[in-house]
Amino acid sequence: MPDNALLTVEHVSKRFKVGRRVLHAVEDVSFDLPPGTTLGLVGESGSGKSTLGRIVLRLIEADAGRVLFQGQDLGKLSQEAMRKQRRYMQVIFQDPLASLNPHMTVGRAIEDALIVQQIGTKQERQEMVDEALRKVGLSPAVRDAFPFELSGGQQQRVGIARALSVGPRLIVCDEPISSLDVSIQVQIVKLLKDLQQDMGLSYIFISHNLGVVRHLSDTVLVLYLGRVVEHAPARELFRNPRHPYTRLLFDSILRIPKSSATRRKFVAIPGEMPSPLAPPPGCPFHPRCPIAVDKCKTEPPPLVEVSADHVAACHLAG
């Protein structure tokens, strides 16, 4: 583990019991997140992205592995110590309206975060609320509005302001733009980027919008059925994807062709993602993989370093 990491995730696994069967949501995932950087988490629905984000925040307890945040093993903290630690690790949700209490005004919602963390006097908190609203580009006048009275973009800004108000170092962004209009998405992405520069925040950015992930991330982790299939610096990964799944994922992005010569056929990933209740043996991707060989059906591929800082879990990637 590098000494300077803000967050270190080591061999984390999470299984859910569904009736008598076991759902492998996250399997043996490890990564580091240095301060001031962004890790992009990509994968299809059901790949375990959100579960991993919640494990990092200890909103869900991991079954195995550990999460170190600012050098502390979160799993070993008492309830009370964990509660205090939450000040430094915040979350932004996909649906801002659902994450806000309909009975609290915007100002009250943000102030509640400060009250819970016992920050400031009543007077100071009022100023901090205004400050947080200003930081996310909202007028302090919205403090007396109820969440439903705001637009989707404004609601998400309130969600961000609430997360910012307590002074976090890490923010887990769980699909923060998926429920917004495209024009608003751009604004929110820009806001997140500006805030990162101003405040030195670290993000875990969960999204299936690969364009945005590429724009925001320093490193990218590709998940498939809860397993890491590829992990590399963003530039490297997008330029030189090594795992067939990552390649197919990138090929499935719709692009506007510059000319008819560059027009490609749209390629979707063949088949469906297998049920995480019954992951296939060997490499979990082999049933859909265009280049799978016999070895892939029996032997799970280890994560191997294919170039500097670039790891992929594929027998054929080396």
Next chain:
Amino acid sequence: MAAKTLAAPPAGLVRKTKRPRFGWWSRYRRNKLAVFGLGWVVLFFIIGVIGPWIAPHNYAYTNFLAANQPPSWQYPFGTDSVGHDMLSEILWSVQNALEIALGATFISFLVGAALGLWAGLKGGIADQIVMRLVDFMYAFPTYFLDLILVTTFGRGLAPIMFAIGITGWAGYARLIRGLTLRLREGEMVEAARALGSTQRHIMIAYLWPNVRNSMLVALAFGIPGDLTVMAGLSVVGMGLRPPLPSFGNMIAQAGTNVLGFPWLLYFPAGIFAITLLSFLFVAEGLQEALDPKGGR
């Protein structure tokens, strides 16, 4: 600072003044029927407490010399065939009506809340059991269940209250289960946890405000419902045993003689109808006024 403040939000979206603390009352007040209903309900409650003291006669006092009197200054609502003063009987009835309706609603609510919470929090098999029971209660005519219980346990205040209460919980159970399920797994609670809220704080600041209003409205609708059931029992002769005064008895008896002595029907039935409507107006008014999205 890179993030620029956006253009000021459109006027009307943001109010200059602070939100009034009793916003719900200013919204409630606009519904005139609800205000009238509230006035009547308050009056009804007051009579429920002091009715027996202000009644000019004893409701059980029979006076055959003054039987079947039309309304007069001495007997403003007239008298019935055995000389009971109708005004006094009505004043006494209010107390019984309130005791049974409130008690039954409370019992229903307790049973419904307990089962609903259990189903919503436990899920799985508990949820299955409770919801099948709820289906059964909805499918089965509870009125007959009430009749069976009352014939078994007698026609006093307590048995009737118990019978109506124990058969009326299905709606509450379903409501509370739904609220619990929706809130328990919702992002709002997760967000509150992520902020570092204690369980206690989540209950008080996040869960309670979101269930309080629905429960209040359900209770406000429950009371007139139980009043109706209570009167319905009297109509088939299974309500409060006379001489205990009740609206149902008065109405049922007057109905047999409505052509000769119509005032025996008009006064109790009229007052009972206005009371039921008032409770419903209050419930509806509350429903509108307590919803924060109900305008400003």
